[in-house]
Amino acid sequence: MTDLAQDPRWRRFNDREFECPCCGKRFGGVYDVVFDHPDPWGHGNRAKSGEDILWAGKNWLSSDLCVQDGDYFVRCIMPFPIIGSDQSFAFGVWGSVSKDSFKHFYMGFDTSDYGDFTGCFSWLSNNIPHVGQDDWIPCDLMIEDPTKRPVLYAQSKAAAVRAHQENGITFDQLLDIYASAGNDIRPHLLDG
Numbered sequence: 001m002t003d004l005a006q007d008p009r010w011r012r013f014n015d016r017e018f019e020c021p022c023c024g025k026r027f028g029g030v031y032d033v034v035f036d037h038p039d040p041w042g043h044g045n046r047a048k049s050g051e052d053i054l055w056a057g058k059n060w061l062s063s064d065l066c067v068q069d070g071d072y073f074v075r076c077i078m079p080f081p082i083i084g085s086d087q088s089f090a091f092g093v094w095g096s097v098s099k100d101s102f103k104h105f106y107m108g109f110d111t112s113d114y115g116d117f118t119g120c121f122s123w124l125s126n127n128i129p130h131v132g133q134d135d136w137i138p139c140d141l142m143i144e145d146p147t148k149r150p151v152l153y154a155q156s157k158a159a160a161v162r163a164h165q166e167n168g169i170t171f172d173q174l175l176d177i178y179a180s181a182g183n184d185i186r187p188h189l190l191d192g
C-alpha cells in the first residue's frame with residue numbers, strides 16, 4: 001500500500017511553511033469542494049448573492065436546504081478517504097429527498113434533534129468529477145452526528161463511486177478534483 005508520507009508532493013501540500021518556488025503559493029492541506037446549490041437550481045448563486053436565503057418566487061435556497069418546484073434538497077457531506085493517508089476528502093453536495101423525508105429533516109434541523117429520523121434515500125444532485133460518476137446516483141443519506149451535516153453514501157448500484165467511498169481515492173485523483181474545481185495546484189507541488 002502506498003504511504004503518502006513518502007510522496008514529496010503530499011508533504012509539500014500539507015506543509016504550511018512550504019512556498020512554491022515559482023510563485024510563492026502556500027497550501028493548507030486537504031479541503032472540501034463545496035457546491036453552492038444543487039445542479040437543477042436555476043436561480044443563481046446564493047453565496048455570491050450575499051443573502052442567507054435566496055428566494056425566487058416560492059422557490060428558495062439556504063446554506064443547508066433548497067426547495068424548487070416540488071423538489072426538495074438537503075446539503076450533505078460526501079466523504080472519500082485518501083489512499084495512503086489517515087485523511088479524508090469530502091464533496092459538499094446536495095441530495096434530493098422526498099417531501100416526507102424533507103419534512104422529517106426540517107423538523108430536526110434547527111434543534112439538531114432528529115428524533116427517530118436516522119436517514120433516508122437520496123439522489124446525489126451534483127455532478128462530482130473524477131470519482132466514477134456518470135449520472136445522478138442513488139445514495140443513502142445518514143444522520144451520523146446530529147450537530148453536523150448529514151452524510152451521503154453511494155448505494156451499490158453506483159458501484160464506481162461506492163468503491164471510491166469504501167477504498168479511497170488517490171492523491172492524484174484529489175489533485176484532479178481540485179483542478180476541475182478551478183484550483184490547479186499540481187504544477188506548484190513539483191521541485192523548483
Ligand SMILES: [Zn+2]
Pocket residue numbers: 020021022023024025187188
Ligand atoms: Zn507556483
